[in-house]
Amino acid sequence: MKDMTKDILAGAEGRRRNGVGDPLGANSEIGRKLKQYYDELVSDDVPDRFAQLLSQLEQAEPAQKKD
């Protein structure tokens, strides 16, 4: 009996969590705006400094071959 109660409670918990689980779905205004906000940031042009930085890091690596 105890186990059954636990199962029922777990089920209710699961359903409640599912309700909360997709609070940012496609139908949600907040969810849409959030993606719009972020996508705009992601599509921003990347300044050259980062490619330059990685090239510098690459050149600064200690030479591996020492024979």
Add this chain to the structure above:
Amino acid sequence: MPAVSQGFKTDLLGAIPSLRAFAVSLTQNADKADDLVQETLVKAWDKHESFQPGTNLKAWLFTILRNEFYSQMRKRGREVQDSDGIMTARLAVHPAQHGQLDLKDFRGALEQLPEDQREAIILIGASGFSYEEAAEICGCAVGTIKSRVSRARTRLQEILKISGEDEYGPDAISAQVTGTAAH
């Protein structure tokens, strides 16, 4: 120390747009964000050996960036962010008409969230991470991420005066906030 592979470098380059987006979301400042991304790339380069190939590089990089952000904040002495008083004073966003929510208003609302809630809702709602991945990035329990996302959403709805879009009815947390618990 083994050389950094070409593939790793290419993957780092590919991750930069996402890193910048996450950094802006955290810092709310484009210059600070780019400095943060730079630090992240240098750190990632230095400790590339600790990355396990085949695992999620983006999550690994986000973790580094986030740690860097919080350690810088601690060093600088925390900038005022999450004082309720200040936030309430800045709540003057005019009501949004349904479906016509301005992106600028949204940005302003996002800025008003405490960092932990903002990063949670960004990781889950925008960066495409699962709750498990977000929990790993933030070094906390999955349940903690869930409740932060939920609080963030409720708060954004309050600030932007959006209501009635939750098809499941008020969840436990918003019910606590809006509930009329008459004692």
